[in-house]
Amino acid sequence: MATVTFTDRLRHVAPTRTVAVDAARLLEVIDVIGRDYPNLESYLLDDHRRLRKHVAIFVDGRLVRGQAALDLVLAPGADIYVMQALSGG
Protein backbone atom coordinates (compact mmCIF):
# COMPACT_ATOMS: atom_id res chain seq x y z
CA MET A 1 0.00 0.00 0.00
CA ALA A 2 1.16 3.53 -0.80
CA THR A 3 0.05 6.55 1.16
CA VAL A 4 -0.92 9.64 -0.82
CA THR A 5 -1.33 13.22 0.36
CA PHE A 6 -2.61 16.03 -1.83
CA THR A 7 -1.93 19.73 -1.55
CA ASP A 8 -4.77 21.72 0.03
CA ARG A 9 -5.03 23.47 -3.30
CA LEU A 10 -6.71 20.32 -4.65
CA ARG A 11 -9.11 19.84 -1.76
CA HIS A 12 -12.17 20.32 -3.97
CA VAL A 13 -11.16 17.51 -6.34
CA ALA A 14 -9.04 15.17 -4.19
CA PRO A 15 -9.07 13.50 -0.77
CA THR A 16 -8.54 16.05 1.99
CA ARG A 17 -6.71 13.54 4.17
CA THR A 18 -3.86 11.16 3.48
CA VAL A 19 -5.20 8.00 1.89
CA ALA A 20 -3.80 4.50 1.44
CA VAL A 21 -3.90 3.11 -2.08
CA ASP A 22 -3.09 -0.34 -3.36
CA ALA A 23 -1.26 0.43 -6.60
CA ALA A 24 1.99 -0.56 -8.29
CA ARG A 25 2.64 2.60 -10.25
CA LEU A 26 1.90 6.30 -9.87
CA LEU A 27 -0.48 6.38 -12.84
CA GLU A 28 -2.43 3.61 -11.19
CA VAL A 29 -2.63 5.67 -8.00
CA ILE A 30 -4.31 8.44 -9.95
CA ASP A 31 -6.69 5.98 -11.58
CA VAL A 32 -7.68 4.36 -8.30
CA ILE A 33 -8.32 7.62 -6.47
CA GLY A 34 -10.02 8.99 -9.57
CA ARG A 35 -12.83 6.48 -9.17
CA ASP A 36 -14.04 8.47 -6.18
CA TYR A 37 -12.79 11.85 -7.40
CA PRO A 38 -13.60 12.00 -11.11
CA ASN A 39 -12.34 15.55 -11.64
CA LEU A 40 -8.91 14.81 -10.21
CA GLU A 41 -7.33 13.40 -13.35
CA SER A 42 -7.86 16.56 -15.39
CA TYR A 43 -6.06 18.55 -12.71
CA LEU A 44 -2.98 16.32 -12.79
CA LEU A 45 -2.91 15.08 -16.39
CA ASP A 46 -3.45 16.89 -19.68
CA ASP A 47 -5.61 15.93 -22.68
CA HIS A 48 -3.25 13.07 -23.53
CA ARG A 49 -2.82 11.84 -19.96
CA ARG A 50 0.60 13.42 -19.64
CA LEU A 51 1.60 14.77 -16.23
CA ARG A 52 1.05 18.53 -16.21
CA LYS A 53 4.32 20.46 -16.26
CA HIS A 54 3.74 22.31 -13.01
CA VAL A 55 2.44 19.45 -10.92
CA ALA A 56 5.16 18.35 -8.48
CA ILE A 57 5.01 14.78 -7.20
CA PHE A 58 7.32 13.61 -4.45
CA VAL A 59 7.81 9.89 -3.85
CA ASP A 60 9.62 9.02 -0.64
CA GLY A 61 10.91 12.56 -0.43
CA ARG A 62 12.24 12.70 -3.98
CA LEU A 63 10.78 14.90 -6.71
CA VAL A 64 9.88 12.76 -9.71
CA ARG A 65 9.37 14.44 -13.06
CA GLY A 66 7.69 14.02 -16.41
CA GLN A 67 6.31 10.89 -17.97
CA ALA A 68 8.79 8.74 -16.09
CA ALA A 69 7.05 9.76 -12.88
CA LEU A 70 3.79 8.19 -13.97
CA ASP A 71 5.50 4.93 -14.85
CA LEU A 72 7.52 4.80 -11.65
CA VAL A 73 7.23 1.47 -9.87
CA LEU A 74 6.37 2.18 -6.28
CA ALA A 75 8.24 0.56 -3.41
CA PRO A 76 6.09 -1.09 -0.74
CA GLY A 77 4.80 1.56 1.64
CA ALA A 78 5.73 4.41 -0.69
CA ASP A 79 4.95 7.87 0.66
CA ILE A 80 3.55 10.16 -2.07
CA TYR A 81 2.90 13.87 -1.95
CA VAL A 82 1.13 15.67 -4.83
CA MET A 83 2.00 19.37 -4.73
CA GLN A 84 1.97 22.38 -7.02
CA ALA A 85 5.37 23.34 -8.36
CA LEU A 86 6.55 26.86 -7.63
CA SER A 87 7.51 27.07 -11.30
CA GLY A 88 3.82 27.41 -12.19
CA GLY A 89 3.59 30.97 -10.91
Add this chain to the structure above:
Amino acid sequence: MSERLLVATRKGLFELRGAGAALEITGRWFLGEPVTAVLRDPRDGAIYAALDLGHFGAKLHRSDDDGATWREVAVPSFAGVPSPGRDADPPPALSMIWTLEADPAATAGGGLWAGVIPGGLFGSVDKGESWTLNRGLWDQPMRAEWFGGGFDQPGVHSISFDPRDGRKVAVGVSCGGAWLSDDGGETWRVSIAGMWADYLPPQERENPATQDPHRIVRCAAAPDVLWTQHHNGVFRSVDAGLSWREIAIAPSSFGFAVAVHPRDPDTAWFAPATSDQQRYPVDGRFILTRTRDGGASFERLTAGLPDHESYDLVWRHALDVDDTGDRLAVGSTTGSLWVSDDAGDRWTCVNAHLPPIAAVRWI
Protein backbone atom coordinates in the same frame (compact mmCIF):
# COMPACT_ATOMS: atom_id res chain seq x y z
CA MET B 1 -29.13 50.68 -20.30
CA SER B 2 -27.27 47.71 -18.81
CA GLU B 3 -26.82 47.89 -15.06
CA ARG B 4 -24.81 44.74 -14.62
CA LEU B 5 -21.22 44.11 -15.62
CA LEU B 6 -19.03 41.02 -15.42
CA VAL B 7 -15.30 41.59 -15.06
CA ALA B 8 -12.87 38.69 -15.58
CA THR B 9 -9.52 39.29 -13.92
CA ARG B 10 -6.21 37.68 -13.05
CA LYS B 11 -7.56 37.05 -9.56
CA GLY B 12 -11.21 36.21 -9.97
CA LEU B 13 -14.53 37.08 -11.54
CA PHE B 14 -16.36 40.17 -10.34
CA GLU B 15 -19.89 41.35 -10.85
CA LEU B 16 -20.78 45.02 -10.61
CA ARG B 17 -24.25 46.48 -10.51
CA GLY B 18 -25.60 49.99 -10.63
CA ALA B 19 -26.65 52.90 -12.76
CA GLY B 20 -24.48 55.77 -13.82
CA ALA B 21 -21.19 56.03 -11.99
CA ALA B 22 -22.60 54.24 -8.95
CA LEU B 23 -21.39 50.79 -9.96
CA GLU B 24 -20.52 48.64 -7.00
CA ILE B 25 -19.03 45.19 -6.71
CA THR B 26 -21.86 42.81 -5.85
CA GLY B 27 -20.30 39.46 -6.71
CA ARG B 28 -16.85 37.91 -6.26
CA TRP B 29 -16.17 34.41 -7.52
CA PHE B 30 -13.06 32.27 -8.00
CA LEU B 31 -10.96 34.70 -5.97
CA GLY B 32 -7.28 34.06 -6.56
CA GLU B 33 -7.87 32.25 -9.84
CA PRO B 34 -7.16 33.70 -13.29
CA VAL B 35 -10.43 34.05 -15.21
CA THR B 36 -9.74 34.13 -18.93
CA ALA B 37 -13.23 34.34 -20.43
CA VAL B 38 -16.78 34.89 -19.28
CA LEU B 39 -20.16 34.63 -20.95
CA ARG B 40 -23.73 35.04 -19.84
CA ASP B 41 -25.81 33.18 -22.40
CA PRO B 42 -28.75 35.51 -23.07
CA ARG B 43 -30.94 32.61 -24.15
CA ASP B 44 -31.10 30.84 -20.80
CA GLY B 45 -29.16 33.06 -18.38
CA ALA B 46 -26.41 30.51 -17.75
CA ILE B 47 -23.10 32.10 -16.84
CA TYR B 48 -19.86 30.48 -17.93
CA ALA B 49 -16.46 31.28 -16.40
CA ALA B 50 -13.24 29.91 -17.89
CA LEU B 51 -10.28 29.60 -15.54
CA ASP B 52 -6.60 29.12 -16.20
CA LEU B 53 -5.30 27.39 -13.10
CA GLY B 54 -1.75 27.36 -14.39
CA HIS B 55 -0.57 24.30 -12.46
CA PHE B 56 -3.72 22.31 -12.99
CA GLY B 57 -4.90 23.36 -16.42
CA ALA B 58 -7.83 25.23 -17.93
CA LYS B 59 -11.23 24.74 -16.32
CA LEU B 60 -14.79 25.78 -17.04
CA HIS B 61 -17.55 26.49 -14.54
CA ARG B 62 -21.23 27.14 -15.15
CA SER B 63 -23.84 28.78 -12.97
CA ASP B 64 -27.51 28.13 -13.67
CA ASP B 65 -28.71 30.38 -10.87
CA ASP B 66 -27.12 33.68 -11.80
CA GLY B 67 -23.96 33.16 -9.79
CA ALA B 68 -25.43 31.76 -6.56
CA THR B 69 -23.75 28.41 -7.18
CA TRP B 70 -21.26 27.12 -9.72
CA ARG B 71 -20.45 23.69 -11.05
CA GLU B 72 -17.34 22.58 -12.89
CA VAL B 73 -18.21 21.27 -16.35
CA ALA B 74 -16.10 19.77 -19.11
CA VAL B 75 -13.40 21.63 -20.99
CA PRO B 76 -12.56 21.30 -24.67
CA SER B 77 -10.11 18.45 -25.09
CA PHE B 78 -7.62 17.50 -27.78
CA ALA B 79 -7.54 13.88 -26.65
CA GLY B 80 -6.95 11.71 -29.69
CA VAL B 81 -6.14 14.69 -31.92
CA PRO B 82 -2.79 14.51 -33.68
CA SER B 83 -1.08 17.64 -34.92
CA PRO B 84 -1.20 17.29 -38.70
CA GLY B 85 1.78 18.48 -40.64
CA ARG B 86 4.05 18.77 -37.66
CA ASP B 87 4.88 15.24 -36.74
CA ALA B 88 7.81 16.30 -34.62
CA ASP B 89 5.57 18.38 -32.37
CA PRO B 90 3.86 16.86 -29.38
CA PRO B 91 0.11 16.41 -29.81
CA PRO B 92 -1.94 19.49 -28.94
CA ALA B 93 -3.37 19.98 -25.47
CA LEU B 94 -5.72 22.62 -24.14
CA SER B 95 -3.79 25.57 -22.81
CA MET B 96 -6.43 28.25 -22.29
CA ILE B 97 -10.06 29.06 -23.09
CA TRP B 98 -9.77 32.50 -24.65
CA THR B 99 -13.34 33.30 -25.62
CA LEU B 100 -16.87 31.95 -25.19
CA GLU B 101 -19.85 32.88 -27.38
CA ALA B 102 -23.42 31.70 -27.85
CA ASP B 103 -25.04 31.42 -31.25
CA PRO B 104 -28.25 33.43 -30.85
CA ALA B 105 -29.99 31.40 -33.54
CA ALA B 106 -29.36 28.03 -31.90
CA THR B 107 -31.77 26.46 -29.46
CA ALA B 108 -30.97 27.13 -25.82
CA GLY B 109 -28.22 24.88 -24.54
CA GLY B 110 -26.79 24.33 -28.00
CA GLY B 111 -24.66 26.67 -30.02
CA LEU B 112 -22.08 27.29 -27.31
CA TRP B 113 -18.70 27.95 -28.89
CA ALA B 114 -15.26 28.24 -27.34
CA GLY B 115 -12.10 29.63 -28.88
CA VAL B 116 -8.97 28.22 -27.29
CA ILE B 117 -5.21 28.13 -27.30
CA PRO B 118 -3.70 26.21 -29.13
CA GLY B 119 -5.76 27.43 -32.08
CA GLY B 120 -8.87 25.32 -31.62
CA LEU B 121 -12.54 26.12 -32.03
CA PHE B 122 -14.94 23.92 -30.10
CA GLY B 123 -18.72 23.59 -29.93
CA SER B 124 -21.04 22.31 -27.25
CA VAL B 125 -24.70 21.37 -27.59
CA ASP B 126 -25.21 20.56 -23.90
CA LYS B 127 -24.20 23.70 -22.04
CA GLY B 128 -20.57 22.74 -21.73
CA GLU B 129 -21.05 19.20 -20.47
CA SER B 130 -19.16 17.99 -23.54
CA TRP B 131 -17.26 19.61 -26.40
CA THR B 132 -16.47 18.77 -30.02
CA LEU B 133 -13.47 20.11 -31.90
CA ASN B 134 -14.44 21.94 -35.07
CA ARG B 135 -12.48 19.84 -37.54
CA GLY B 136 -13.38 22.08 -40.46
CA LEU B 137 -11.13 24.80 -39.07
CA TRP B 138 -8.60 22.58 -37.30
CA ASP B 139 -7.90 20.58 -40.47
CA GLN B 140 -7.15 23.64 -42.60
CA PRO B 141 -3.70 23.00 -44.14
CA MET B 142 -2.92 26.68 -43.57
CA ARG B 143 -3.08 26.11 -39.81
CA ALA B 144 0.44 24.65 -39.99
CA GLU B 145 1.68 28.22 -40.56
CA TRP B 146 -0.16 29.78 -37.62
CA PHE B 147 1.99 30.97 -34.73
CA GLY B 148 1.54 32.41 -31.29
CA GLY B 149 0.69 36.05 -30.66
CA GLY B 150 1.09 37.04 -27.03
CA PHE B 151 1.23 33.37 -26.10
CA ASP B 152 3.49 30.57 -27.22
CA GLN B 153 0.78 29.00 -29.35
CA PRO B 154 -1.90 30.45 -31.66
CA GLY B 155 -5.37 31.05 -30.28
CA VAL B 156 -8.96 31.67 -31.38
CA HIS B 157 -10.16 34.85 -29.65
CA SER B 158 -13.09 36.19 -31.66
CA ILE B 159 -16.27 34.35 -32.68
CA SER B 160 -18.92 36.54 -34.28
CA PHE B 161 -22.27 35.21 -35.47
CA ASP B 162 -24.37 36.96 -38.08
CA PRO B 163 -27.65 37.59 -36.23
CA ARG B 164 -29.58 37.25 -39.51
CA ASP B 165 -28.23 33.75 -40.06
CA GLY B 166 -26.31 31.99 -37.31
CA ARG B 167 -24.69 29.69 -39.85
CA LYS B 168 -22.60 32.66 -40.93
CA VAL B 169 -19.69 33.02 -38.54
CA ALA B 170 -16.50 35.05 -38.49
CA VAL B 171 -13.57 33.90 -36.41
CA GLY B 172 -10.32 35.65 -35.54
CA VAL B 173 -7.04 33.89 -34.80
CA SER B 174 -3.81 35.32 -33.37
CA CYS B 175 -1.82 34.67 -35.40
CA GLY B 176 -3.79 32.86 -38.04
CA GLY B 177 -6.01 35.32 -39.89
CA ALA B 178 -9.73 35.99 -40.15
CA TRP B 179 -11.96 33.07 -41.16
CA LEU B 180 -15.52 32.89 -42.45
CA SER B 181 -18.05 30.09 -42.54
CA ASP B 182 -21.46 30.14 -44.22
CA ASP B 183 -22.56 26.73 -43.01
CA GLY B 184 -22.32 26.83 -39.25
CA GLY B 185 -18.66 25.91 -39.17
CA GLU B 186 -18.65 22.92 -41.51
CA THR B 187 -16.40 24.65 -44.01
CA TRP B 188 -14.18 27.70 -43.67
CA ARG B 189 -12.29 30.10 -45.86
CA VAL B 190 -9.67 32.59 -44.82
CA SER B 191 -10.64 36.17 -45.66
CA ILE B 192 -8.03 38.82 -45.11
CA ALA B 193 -8.09 40.73 -48.42
CA GLY B 194 -6.88 44.22 -47.57
CA MET B 195 -5.09 43.24 -44.38
CA TRP B 196 -1.33 43.25 -44.24
CA ALA B 197 1.35 42.74 -41.64
CA ASP B 198 4.49 44.81 -41.23
CA TYR B 199 5.89 42.34 -38.70
CA LEU B 200 6.55 39.91 -41.56
CA PRO B 201 9.21 39.93 -44.30
CA PRO B 202 8.09 41.95 -47.36
CA GLN B 203 7.13 38.95 -49.45
CA GLU B 204 5.01 37.55 -46.59
CA ARG B 205 3.06 40.63 -45.62
CA GLU B 206 -0.20 39.53 -47.17
CA ASN B 207 0.12 35.90 -46.14
CA PRO B 208 -3.36 35.10 -44.82
CA ALA B 209 -2.07 32.39 -42.49
CA THR B 210 -0.03 34.76 -40.38
CA GLN B 211 -2.22 37.84 -40.05
CA ASP B 212 -2.82 38.88 -36.48
CA PRO B 213 -6.31 40.29 -36.03
CA HIS B 214 -6.31 41.06 -32.30
CA ARG B 215 -10.08 41.37 -32.11
CA ILE B 216 -12.98 41.18 -34.58
CA VAL B 217 -16.43 42.60 -33.74
CA ARG B 218 -19.64 42.96 -35.72
CA CYS B 219 -22.41 45.57 -35.70
CA ALA B 220 -25.58 43.81 -34.53
CA ALA B 221 -27.94 45.97 -36.60
CA ALA B 222 -25.73 46.04 -39.69
CA PRO B 223 -24.08 42.62 -39.62
CA ASP B 224 -22.19 43.14 -42.86
CA VAL B 225 -20.01 45.68 -41.04
CA LEU B 226 -17.12 44.26 -39.05
CA TRP B 227 -14.28 46.09 -37.34
CA THR B 228 -10.89 44.53 -36.66
CA GLN B 229 -8.18 45.81 -34.39
CA HIS B 230 -5.20 44.12 -36.03
CA HIS B 231 -1.63 44.00 -34.77
CA ASN B 232 -0.80 46.18 -37.71
CA GLY B 233 -3.67 48.66 -37.54
CA VAL B 234 -7.42 49.01 -37.80
CA PHE B 235 -9.41 47.41 -40.62
CA ARG B 236 -13.10 47.66 -41.49
CA SER B 237 -15.27 45.48 -43.68
CA VAL B 238 -18.65 46.43 -45.14
CA ASP B 239 -19.18 43.13 -46.96
CA ALA B 240 -19.39 40.69 -44.03
CA GLY B 241 -15.65 40.17 -43.89
CA LEU B 242 -14.99 39.41 -47.55
CA SER B 243 -12.68 42.42 -47.87
CA TRP B 244 -11.08 44.89 -45.49
CA ARG B 245 -10.02 48.51 -45.68
CA GLU B 246 -7.21 49.88 -43.54
CA ILE B 247 -7.94 52.92 -41.38
CA ALA B 248 -5.25 55.01 -39.72
CA ILE B 249 -5.93 56.44 -36.28
CA ALA B 250 -4.08 59.07 -34.26
CA PRO B 251 -2.30 58.82 -31.88
CA SER B 252 -1.77 55.15 -32.77
CA SER B 253 -3.42 52.43 -34.78
CA PHE B 254 -1.96 49.76 -32.51
CA GLY B 255 -4.07 48.21 -29.82
CA PHE B 256 -5.94 45.08 -28.89
CA ALA B 257 -9.56 46.01 -28.24
CA VAL B 258 -12.39 47.34 -30.39
CA ALA B 259 -16.10 47.77 -29.72
CA VAL B 260 -18.74 48.67 -32.29
CA HIS B 261 -22.04 50.41 -31.67
CA PRO B 262 -24.87 47.84 -31.78
CA ARG B 263 -27.05 49.98 -34.07
CA ASP B 264 -24.66 52.36 -35.80
CA PRO B 265 -22.02 50.56 -37.88
CA ASP B 266 -20.09 53.81 -38.31
CA THR B 267 -19.45 54.21 -34.59
CA ALA B 268 -16.61 52.28 -32.95
CA TRP B 269 -14.23 52.66 -30.02
CA PHE B 270 -10.56 51.75 -29.65
CA ALA B 271 -7.88 51.75 -26.95
CA PRO B 272 -4.65 52.84 -28.65
CA ALA B 273 -1.15 52.01 -27.46
CA THR B 274 2.34 52.66 -28.72
CA SER B 275 3.14 50.21 -31.47
CA ASP B 276 4.11 47.60 -31.01
CA GLN B 277 7.07 46.56 -28.94
CA GLN B 278 6.31 48.89 -26.03
CA ARG B 279 2.55 48.51 -25.61
CA TYR B 280 1.67 51.33 -23.25
CA PRO B 281 -0.46 54.44 -23.83
CA VAL B 282 1.10 57.01 -26.13
CA ASP B 283 3.08 59.52 -24.03
CA GLY B 284 1.96 57.69 -20.89
CA ARG B 285 -1.54 59.10 -21.18
CA PHE B 286 -4.41 56.64 -21.27
CA ILE B 287 -7.12 57.62 -23.76
CA LEU B 288 -9.71 55.98 -25.93
CA THR B 289 -10.61 56.91 -29.49
CA ARG B 290 -13.98 56.97 -31.21
CA THR B 291 -15.17 57.31 -34.74
CA ARG B 292 -18.74 58.19 -35.67
CA ASP B 293 -18.25 58.33 -39.42
CA GLY B 294 -17.00 54.88 -40.29
CA GLY B 295 -13.37 55.75 -39.73
CA ALA B 296 -13.15 58.99 -41.73
CA SER B 297 -12.28 60.82 -38.52
CA PHE B 298 -11.55 59.99 -34.90
CA GLU B 299 -12.02 61.81 -31.61
CA ARG B 300 -9.71 61.41 -28.63
CA LEU B 301 -11.81 60.61 -25.58
CA THR B 302 -10.12 62.00 -22.49
CA ALA B 303 -12.76 63.40 -20.11
CA GLY B 304 -12.57 61.51 -16.85
CA LEU B 305 -9.49 59.53 -17.88
CA PRO B 306 -6.07 60.20 -16.26
CA ASP B 307 -4.33 63.23 -17.72
CA HIS B 308 -0.79 61.95 -17.16
CA GLU B 309 1.38 59.05 -16.01
CA SER B 310 -1.08 56.28 -16.82
CA TYR B 311 0.27 53.05 -18.21
CA ASP B 312 -2.95 51.09 -18.59
CA LEU B 313 -3.12 48.65 -21.47
CA VAL B 314 -6.46 47.21 -22.59
CA TRP B 315 -6.54 43.57 -23.57
CA ARG B 316 -8.66 42.38 -26.48
CA HIS B 317 -11.81 41.45 -24.53
CA ALA B 318 -11.68 44.30 -22.02
CA LEU B 319 -13.70 46.94 -23.90
CA ASP B 320 -17.46 46.49 -24.21
CA VAL B 321 -20.53 48.45 -25.16
CA ASP B 322 -24.03 47.59 -24.02
CA ASP B 323 -27.12 47.03 -26.16
CA THR B 324 -28.05 50.74 -26.15
CA GLY B 325 -24.69 51.83 -27.51
CA ASP B 326 -24.43 54.45 -24.77
CA ARG B 327 -22.89 52.54 -21.88
CA LEU B 328 -19.27 51.48 -22.18
CA ALA B 329 -16.84 49.73 -19.89
CA VAL B 330 -13.09 49.43 -20.27
CA GLY B 331 -10.69 47.53 -18.01
CA SER B 332 -6.92 47.61 -17.98
CA THR B 333 -3.90 45.48 -17.27
CA THR B 334 -3.22 47.58 -14.19
CA GLY B 335 -6.65 46.87 -12.75
CA SER B 336 -8.39 50.11 -13.55
CA LEU B 337 -12.04 50.02 -14.58
CA TRP B 338 -13.84 52.95 -16.22
CA VAL B 339 -17.42 53.29 -17.40
CA SER B 340 -19.22 55.83 -19.55
CA ASP B 341 -22.95 56.45 -19.92
CA ASP B 342 -22.74 58.82 -22.86
CA ALA B 343 -20.97 56.76 -25.51
CA GLY B 344 -17.55 57.76 -24.24
CA ASP B 345 -17.91 61.54 -23.93
CA ARG B 346 -17.16 61.32 -20.21
CA TRP B 347 -15.68 58.49 -18.15
CA THR B 348 -15.82 57.57 -14.48
CA CYS B 349 -13.21 55.45 -12.76
CA VAL B 350 -15.13 52.75 -10.90
CA ASN B 351 -12.09 51.09 -9.33
CA ALA B 352 -8.36 51.51 -9.83
CA HIS B 353 -7.31 48.58 -7.67
CA LEU B 354 -8.72 45.49 -9.33
CA PRO B 355 -6.46 42.67 -10.50
CA PRO B 356 -5.35 42.84 -14.16
CA ILE B 357 -8.51 42.73 -16.27
CA ALA B 358 -8.88 40.21 -19.09
CA ALA B 359 -12.48 40.83 -20.09
CA VAL B 360 -15.50 43.00 -19.36
CA ARG B 361 -19.05 42.19 -20.42
CA TRP B 362 -22.32 44.06 -19.93
CA ILE B 363 -25.13 41.63 -19.25
